[in-house]
Amino acid sequence: MPKKDHKTNGLPRVGFYICHCGSNIAGTIDVAAVREYAAGLPGVAVARDYKYMCSDPGQELIASDIEKYGLERIVVSACSPNLHEETFRKAAAKGGLNPFRVQMVNIREHASWVHTDRASATEKAKDLARAAVARVVHHRALERKRVPVDPNVLVVGGGIAGIHAALTLANAGKKVTLVEKEATIGGHMALFDKTFPTLDCAACILTPKMSAVKAHPNIRLWTWSEVEKVEGYVGNYKVTVKRKPRYVNEDLCVGCMECIDACVYKEPKFHDKFNQGLGKRKPVYIDFPQATPKVVLVDPETCLQLKTGKCQKKCASVCDRNAFDFGQKERSEEIQVGSIVLATGFRTYDAKKDKQYGYGRYPGVYTALEVERLVNASGPTSGEIKLRDGREPKAVGIIHCVGSRDEKSNKWCSRVCCMYSLKLAHLIKEHSGAEVYNFYIDMRAPGKAYEEFYDKLLGEGVHFVRGRVAEVTDWAVSPEEEGKLVMRVEDTLAGIVRRIPVDMVVLSTGLEPQADAQEVRRRFNIGCGSEGFFQERHPKLAPVNTFTDGVYIAGACQGPRDIPDTVAQAGAAAAEALALIDAGHVELEPNTSAVAEAECSGCKTCVPLCPYGAVSFDEAKRKAAINEVLCKGCGVCAAACPSGSITQNLFGDDEIFSEIEGVLAK
Amino acid sequence: MRYQYFPGCSLKGSGRAYEESFLAVFRALGVEVRELEDWNCCGATAYMSVDETKSYALAGRNLAIAARDRADVMAPCSACYLVLNKTMRGLGENPELKRKVTGALKAGGLDYREGVKVRHPLDVLVNDIGLDEIRKRVKKPLSGLKLASYYGCQIVRPFATFDDQDDPVTMDRLMQACGAECVDWPLKTHCCGGSLTGTLPDAGLRLAYIILNEAKKRGAAALVTPCPLCQFNLDAYQGQMAGKFGRPNMPVLYFTQLIGLAMGLDADELGIGRGIIPAQAALAGR
């Protein structure tokens, strides 16, 4: 078998393959012409075109050619390496070639998809082929490193997504730390009364799962805590968690709540965040009776003892467990995990921004979350629909799409508002007998049994007006409108503008990324889409993966979604983490940088530049050192090094310069 | 501080009191205001229905004249304020339109340049001069005077540059700085009827009446406005409204007139007597 012959003139023997990608590439580029051109390039021993290079026969072609023609390098001219570089490296390995001796040319995204002129696109494909052939000659054989995976998992966020992911992982025998920034887990779901479309009680299905988290031997639950810092890499993350002071020892408190009764404030008088400000609480409080963990906490902003140091501390004196500790300080704890599930959820649109609806101006205007608390038996009115002035509403208008489908606020459809508006319409009618109007633009009920739920509401006599409300006003044009909130809307199905007087307006606010989504994104080194939700690796095929290995996302932090979809996604994220753990190790890409110690001047330019903390300075040797396990191959250090002593695998000067010379040569 | 001043046709005619009070207030504040040389009509809303490019050229001529001086331009009339701003944006967004308009202006020996700032006196008073300064200048506070502040449409729509589109507050804050009280009401930016009061009175007068009637229901003694067309519709047509809907009998004043009064300027100098509905009773001897 000829290893080297006159045809390649002593150069390594290159196999060149160009893909038609159906008509994706061949429709715009003359594939045969590029193949013929490549066949004549120095070093090319064989050149072929094939309809789908990524198919099994396509890969087989490469593997068998390696033996048949004694190939030492492979160039594949096809789609983005992001998609198939791994495919062709594997094909090369199958044929007995080191997988890093493969180079891909992207003539789909970079040529056929972005050009319309066939001749120029073909010329461009030839230029790129020439550059790749010149470059690949310099590719060295490289080996992937294996590192073990830490089987412990961190779950961030204790809403239904985080709860479900943590339980799934814990049930599989993995040790999980669940970190939640609020004092209790449960998230938004804990605020709801009923869930659509089945109308089963949210607490009845959620609280058993909350208790299971607390009781599970494999779960460590850290509430009132936030992730501060994440270091390391897939399989081996070091995470710093900030633990905020509750001023109550969590291990001692049993949640008997006698301290709350004993507090020197006889009546609750402070803003109750859990009840959306509709109720009041004392400085020592618990969010709701089934809060998990069932532990009270003290608010330093309102507690007399913490503010002034002068209080009778009746709370502490009635506590027979001696749980109070006013000297508690914030502290940080470090944990080691191999993978991370982010389930940080969403926030709702700030209804005050849409001034035309009068939220904050007219007391009869409510957000949907507030109404969730009003219809909830454990809420501030014990489930009675009472307005802020104590009246019972006789007519209620629900405005859909507040902060959704609007270029002025959020462009996207928030997916859940149509359905929760139907649910609230049903509950309001059931609890109060009021006339209920739904003002919608398009009714979106695409889930299992959702359309049937809409049909049920139609039958219940709830009014549906198709139109976006322009204004909620207290300007009356007739005696019937006096003292009412008037909603101006076009009934678009009738083509007639209407004024509808009501007592209560409910704003169905949309779902947005959390306020700190950008900070969290940076902390975990993942991406956000243009709207600010966390970016999945692939919208269809990798919906819970991120571009950072070992970090997974679940629930509404990735985009608006309802409870069934959230739970499904949380299960998927847990499964991805389990797959990583059970593989036992990860292979690291060898495209890392290294320091040629003899040439390093010790200037330290590279040290602060590394975004991954992989570059350190060896004080004894006065030289830079790179930890190749931490290095992600971004190349910043190599580019910045003034003495040229840092080199990067696959991006060596010889490789890059040959590629440039290749693309410029004609 | 120095500004250019674009009066527009109304301030030289039916809105004369607006010009008188506007100039008097800025004179008293020690701010130099110079009328734009040989300005022409901005085109208002009507001309846009006849010819789009010429509308932009009409406004463009004024902007070209204004560009000779670096001082900001104050346009007290809402329509002028909007049309001049809309023209700058329109020319900025549409290169083809800009080519045509600048070419035509060149044929008239005019040089269109970007960067002119056209501002409303409300914006200048609140953001350049400041409420503290106004408060300091108040000699006769308007205490006890209940006003409905009515902004009309085109100051905040479609471009909300210095105030909120649905609930503007700059004029309320100015009136409060002068010691007056502003009623809380939802019609601040509703339509006064525009030119329909003349062309289609059944529709136009109804809109004007709704505003006056609601202000009255909320306990206002007078309406205050920054727009000459609003003032005209709401003041001059009250007699015609009487036959159709009822007689509101509500004086309608310019915000500059009330600031002037609070600063102790003479009522005649401020054109207070030019209202069709007399304001004397509401102002109770001020």
Place this chain on the structure above:
Amino acid sequence: MPLERKIKYEKDCDREFADWVTSQTGGENLRHCIQCGVCSAACPLSLYMDYTPRRLINMARAGFKKEVLSSFTIWLCTSCYSCRAECPKQIKVTDIMYLLKRRAIEEGVYPKRFPIPVLAREFGRMIFTFGRVDESLLVANLFLRTNWLRFLDMAGVGLGLMRKGRMSFVPHGIEARGQLRRVLEAIDSEESKEAAK
């Protein structure tokens, strides 16, 4: 009751008209309309309109040229911009009304002696001549051309304004009338050049 055919056949739709509307300055986002009707609900005049603004937009993009241009709706718009401020798709509804008015005037399909287009025309004529507008002359002219009775009706208003010194009788023109004419004529010649192409 006489029967009237209400159905619209595809051949009755004027696609060219629809394309023209969306290609005009202001018409850009028209095809993005989701028919939410917030424009109609915000409009202070929709209570008198034959078609609400939302319907008009849908009819325009479907090519219902005759109904759109002869509608009463476009002449009722006072340019208060409420529709545009509320539109979730940032459609420039007011500018669309303007361009439909211009087209209606061009094609001569508006009610004769109907005062609103007459006002627009007289306004333009006055600017062309003087460079400025005299409100009293404009209004007098308008009523003389449309409705004599209304002119008499308005005498009271006029008298009141006169007494308060808010009416002038001599039209104040600008000095550089020649310059303004040259500017406006330059646009005419540019546009006729374009039309010739």
